[in-house]
Amino acid sequence: MSDAKRPRLGDPQEDVCQLAHRLLSQEGVRKLLCPELVEDVLACSVARGVVMYPEPEKKREARAVPVTLTPCPLPASSFRAAEELAADFHSLMDKVCCDLAWLREALAKTAAMDLICRKLLEVCDQAYNSETGKEPSGDIRLHIMRNDFMFDLQRDPDLAMVQIELNMMAASFSTHCQDLTEAQRYALTKFLGILEPKLGYARVAAALEAAMPRSPAAEKIAEAMALAHEAYDARWQKIGLARAVLFVSTEDEKNELDHRKLELAFARKGLLCLRRSLPGLAGSALRPLAPAEGRRTSVKKPMALIVEGNYEVAVAYFRSGYWPNHFTDGAWEARTMIERSEAVKCPSAPAQLAGMKKVQQLLCLPAELRRFSGEAAATAVAKTFGRQFDPSEEAAKEAVEAAKAEPGRWVLKPQVEGSGELFFDEDIPRILNSRSKDELAEFILMERVRPPTTPSAVLDAAGSAVVRDAVAELGIFGTFVADGDRVLCNEARL
Amino acid sequence: MSDAKRPRLGDPQEDVCQLAHRLLSQEGVRKLLCPELVEDVLACSVARGVVMYPEPEKKREARAVPVTLTPCPLPASSFRAAEELAADFHSLMDKVCCDLAWLREALAKTAAMDLICRKLLEVCDQAYNSETGKEPSGDIRLHIMRNDFMFDLQRDPDLAMVQIELNMMAASFSTHCQDLTEAQRYALTKFLGILEPKLGYARVAAALEAAMPRSPAAEKIAEAMALAHEAYDARWQKIGLARAVLFVSTEDEKNELDHRKLELAFARKGLLCLRRSLPGLAGSALRPLAPAEGRRTSVKKPMALIVEGNYEVAVAYFRSGYWPNHFTDGAWEARTMIERSEAVKCPSAPAQLAGMKKVQQLLCLPAELRRFSGEAAATAVAKTFGRQFDPSEEAAKEAVEAAKAEPGRWVLKPQVEGSGELFFDEDIPRILNSRSKDELAEFILMERVRPPTTPSAVLDAAGSAVVRDAVAELGIFGTFVADGDRVLCNEARL
Numbered sequence: 007m008s009d010a011k012r013p014r015l016g017d018p019q020e021d022v023c024q025l026a027h028r029l030l031s032q033e034g035v036r037k038l039l040c041p042e043l044v045e046d047v048l049a050c051s052v053a054r055g056v057v058m059y060p061e062p063e064k065k066r067e068a069r070a071v072p073v074t075l076t077p078c079p080l081p082a083s084s085f086r087a088a089e090e091l092a093a094d095f096h097s098l099m100d101k102v103c104c105d106l107a108w109l110r111e112a113l114a115k116t117a118a119m120d121l122i123c124r125k126l127l128e129v130c131d132q133a134y135n136s137e138t139g140k141e142p143s144g145d146i147r148l149h150i151m152r153n154d155f156m157f158d159l160q161r162d163p164d165l166a167m168v169q170i171e172l173n174m175m176a177a178s179f180s181t182h183c184q185d186l187t188e189a190q191r192y193a194l195t196k197f198l199g200i201l202e203p204k205l206g207y208a209r210v211a212a213a214l215e216a217a218m219p220r221s222p223a224a225e226k227i228a229e230a231m232a233l234a235h236e237a238y239d240a241r242w243q244k245i246g247l248a249r250a251v252l253f254v255s256t257e258d259e260k261n262e263l264d265h266r267k268l269e270l271a272f273a274r275k276g277l278l279c280l281r282r283s284l285p286g287l288a289g290s291a292l293r294p295l296a297p298a299e300g301r302r303t304s305v306k307k308p309m310a311l312i313v314e315g316n317y318e319v320a321v322a323y324f325r326s327g328y329w330p331n332h333f334t335d336g337a338w339e340a341r342t343m344i345e346r347s348e349a350v351k352c353p354s355a356p357a358q359l360a361g362m363k364k365v366q367q368l369l370c371l372p373a374e375l376r377r378f379s380g381e382a383a384a385t386a387v388a389k390t391f392g393r394q395f396d397p398s399e400e401a402a403k404e405a406v407e408a409a410k411a412e413p414g415r416w417v418l419k420p421q422v423e424g425s426g427e428l429f430f431d432e433d434i435p436r437i438l439n440s441r442s443k444d445e446l447a448e449f450i451l452m453e454r455v456r457p458p459t460t461p462s463a464v465l466d467a468a469g470s471a472v473v474r475d476a477v478a479e480l481g482i483f484g485t486f487v488a489d490g491d492r493v494l495c496n497e498a499r500l
Numbered sequence: 501m502s503d504a505k506r507p508r509l510g511d512p513q514e515d516v517c518q519l520a521h522r523l524l525s526q527e528g529v530r531k532l533l534c535p536e537l538v539e540d541v542l543a544c545s546v547a548r549g550v551v552m553y554p555e556p557e558k559k560r561e562a563r564a565v566p567v568t569l570t571p572c573p574l575p576a577s578s579f580r581a582a583e584e585l586a587a588d589f590h591s592l593m594d595k596v597c598c599d600l601a602w603l604r605e606a607l608a609k610t611a612a613m614d615l616i617c618r619k620l621l622e623v624c625d626q627a628y629n630s631e632t633g634k635e636p637s638g639d640i641r642l643h644i645m646r647n648d649f650m651f652d653l654q655r656d657p658d659l660a661m662v663q664i665e666l667n668m669m670a671a672s673f674s675t676h677c678q679d680l681t682e683a684q685r686y687a688l689t690k691f692l693g694i695l696e697p698k699l700g701y702a703r704v705a706a707a708l709e710a711a712m713p714r715s716p717a718a719e720k721i722a723e724a725m726a727l728a729h730e731a732y733d734a735r736w737q738k739i740g741l742a743r744a745v746l747f748v749s750t751e752d753e754k755n756e757l758d759h760r761k762l763e764l765a766f767a768r769k770g771l772l773c774l775r776r777s778l779p780g781l782a783g784s785a786l787r788p789l790a791p792a793e794g795r796r797t798s799v800k801k802p803m804a805l806i807v808e809g810n811y812e813v814a815v816a817y818f819r820s821g822y823w824p825n826h827f828t829d830g831a832w833e834a835r836t837m838i839e840r841s842e843a844v845k846c847p848s849a850p851a852q853l854a855g856m857k858k859v860q861q862l863l864c865l866p867a868e869l870r871r872f873s874g875e876a877a878a879t880a881v882a883k884t885f886g887r888q889f890d891p892s893e894e895a896a897k898e899a900v901e902a903a904k905a906e907p908g909r910w911v912l913k914p915q916v917e918g919s920g921e922l923f924f925d926e927d928i929p930r931i932l933n934s935r936s937k938d939e940l941a942e943f944i945l946m947e948r949v950r951p952p953t954t955p956s957a958v959l960d961a962a963g964s965a966v967v968r969d970a971v972a973e974l975g976i977f978g979t980f981v982a983d984g985d986r987v988l989c990n991e992a993r994l
Contacts (some may be wrong), residue, residue, distance in 0.1 A: 068564075
């Protein structure tokens with residue numbers, strides 16, 4: 007106890023390295039992987055709600071989320087570097103969201119190929135125009151993001167961290183990461199303490215406390231949500247209904263329990279939450295809003311979003327709406343109505359568009375990046391950019407030829423969010439050769455990252471624990487809130 | 501938000517009464533019981549780990565614990581009264597534990613009929629004797645208890661709260677109660693806010709915050725556990741092994757996830773925990789201990805309990821060992837070894853014996869109660885005693901005849917903990933008539949409590965939400981730690 011807090015021997019930093027070393031060797035992980043560790047990690051993470059609904063209509067039956075039983079060590083400097091870059095990345099993305107004219111032009115060809123991109127641009131046209139007087143830059147903006155990085159062995163060590171994508175939409179697993187970290191830290195402390203008798207339990211505990219800090223991601227997200235809600239409350243007069251956070255989800259969401267833990271974190275901030283699907287919101291309505299005393303607005307007919315006559319939506323938080331089958335009957339009408347309303351959208355249609363891979367590719371071009379970023383920030387974030395190309399463009403000709411010749415060095419990514427469907431190897435020349443130039447606007451061609459592999463203990467299909475080589479991806483959760491040009495919060499925490 | 505914290509209108513106490521009134525009527529609960537409330541309570545409680553293992557060997561598959569979807573309101577004064585009595589109850593039970601001679605005599609007849617009682621007395625004989633020099637009063641004692649009460653409509657209002665039993669052993673569901681309260685409070689706030697438009701969401705939220713306070717039970721239990729561990733550390737010199745809390749459980753424990761949440765609360769206090777079954781501890785060993793510098797002991801050969809050669813047990817926490825089938829091969833030998841060791845036992849064999857129903861019945865006799873309790877404390881706790889009798893005794897003759905004549909006014913309880921098997925109505929005369937006097941020592945005959953029923957929303961076997969009349973039992977978790985005659989903690993929190 008007191009020992010765990012104040013190790014009297016050795017340098018904690020050295021202890022951390024010694025423990026990380028064990029987790030980086032196949033043999034080290036295999037030695038750790040006793041049945042008791044497997045049970046401890048599984049049962050403790052289930053107890054912390056790291057579960058999903060295998061059949062979403064059965065709300066009583068939960069199953070453990072497939073997780074790694076042991077963490078993949080990464081240098082602490084990478085975490086810090088990613089955290090330090092976060093504020094610049096967030097400001098950049100916020101500036102992109104606010105430049106609708108640029109987004110329209112940037113995404114014109116993508117829209118022709120990608121339904122969601124096209125429809126979101128239509129939503130923008132209807133919400134932000136001279137008739138409504140609405141502009142993204144004048145709105146309250148809430149971004150809840152996860153910036154994903156990998157490490158490339160082929161690059162200069164200074165440039166080894168490569169941004170894979172910045173999720174503006176439905177960045178998930180924040181609560182599960184938090185809870186799994188607690189379960190893993192606990193189990194590792196127990197078993198590394200035995201395997202490293204020279205360190206002993208107390209020093210192992212102290213080292214792991216330092217190396218696996220408690221993640222405040224859910225609390226930070228709740229704080230940002232509460233800030234956005236307060237900004238809405240300060241802007242608009244009450245109309246006599248309860249104000250709520252609207253979770254937009256699908257009916258058959260397996261990951262509902264990650265949402266629910268966030269919902270409870272929001273409730274602890276005093277926020278009222280609703281869960282509705284996009285089609286379930288078709289019956290919602292708009293009702294005129296008046297600015298709060300002493301506040302003015304350039305919006306011509308500000309509207310509140312009213313759900314079922316009972317709730318005024320202060321923040322619409324989309325955990326659905328990035329995949330074509332999320333948009334069944336009436337869903338696009340509902341999406342448009344939400345955008346038209348003064349409810350804070352997370353993400354707004356412009357923010358969701360800003361998260362598209364085509365935008366990421368364009369921001370790799372220095373001139374485009376500098377449009378939205380100061381020089382220092384542009385230099386800092388650009389260091390993490392991989393080489394990427396729009397295969398529908400003339401400028402990508404050389405890269406397209408290179409990818410056909412050596413497909414193993416490339417990856418072809420469709421625009422659609424969360425598809426998980428990336429194309430590698432022989433699929434790349436097949437697609438590049440069989441599609442027209444315009445059709446290729448559906449994809450981004452990215453130089454493949456060659457990350458180091460780390461041994462990682464996982465359960466196989468039969469439920470047996472095995473050690474596999476895994477690739478670590480570092481996801482940094484971040485939050486940003488602005489009220490017009492006033493930034494209220496811009497934070498990154500794991 | 502700020503509204504929720506500072507309601508500007510109305511008296512929160514009145515608001516609480518208004519809400520409680522709704523929860524006390526069948527119609528009120530039925531109105532509340534929309535599918536959305538059912539989903540919110542289920543999903544939020546599953547997300548908080550209010551789950552069990554339907555098949556304990558499958559550590560990935562969890563199922564919601566069967567819970568009431570709506571709480572049963574009880575007067576706040578009852579909660580306070582039960583909390584105020586707690587310290588006296590705890591001291592009383594601790595004094596009983598320390599008087600082994602009295603326990604031996606009190607339980608002599610019960611032991612003849614009840615295997616666990618008999619074996620625990622044997623464990624006491626082997627651990628506490630002149631050869632070991634051990635006495636319960638000299639030990640570090642940790643009690644984690646749950647004192648259960650019901651409310652009797654037939655009694656004088658001042659005496660309406662009747663103690664049902666004080667669980668000294670494996671008091672469970674502390675974490676689930678905590679997490680379910682959070683899920684219920686959240687859902688009630690949402691839906692009572694709609695049903696009570698005059699109060700509105702903010703006042704409903706404030707009233708429910710006051711009426712359903714956050715329970716710190718798991719944290720309080722972890723604090724007591726850490727205190728007991730520290731007392732052990734202060735008493736005994738280290739022998740070079742990691743010191744641990746031993747959770748004694750069964751292999752097929754469905755309620756493992758309640759244990760696991762406590763385990764994580766212990767881990768947050770820097771404690772190392774092991775889970776083992778009693779038969780799994782058969783290979784454990786004792787190793788000599790020496791008092792820490794400046795400490796003396798009257799124990800003749802103090803022994804550390806060593807598990808698998810790797811761990812020295814500082815506290816053995818029994819969540820198993822109260823039911824005959826917990827004691828398979830080697831289990832009693834292991835139980836005896838644990839008692840013989842200097843590990844803090846929760847409960848110790850004397851504490852487990854003190855929790856037997858026969859002891860509760862004897863403490864209803866004023867002379868016996870005063871043996872362990874000062875006058876004021878005895879008067880206070882005795883107010884909550886129901887009338888109970890040992891049907892094997894001559895003194896119970898009148899009560900036995902009354903129970904045969906009017907069985908509906910009585911209940912017959914076996915000694916065994918957690919059996920759940922109580923006998924009512926026609927079973928009572930059948931048993932009383934068919935068993936010999938000695939055989940009846942297996943039971944306690946208690947006057948039946950007639951509690952008010954409260955409408956309560958539950959799921960039926962098919963998973964549909966229904967409103968049923970339920971009976972509320974109030975369980976008050978409490979902790980007590982003493983080092984010899986020095987009391988380190990004596991607390992009650994829901």
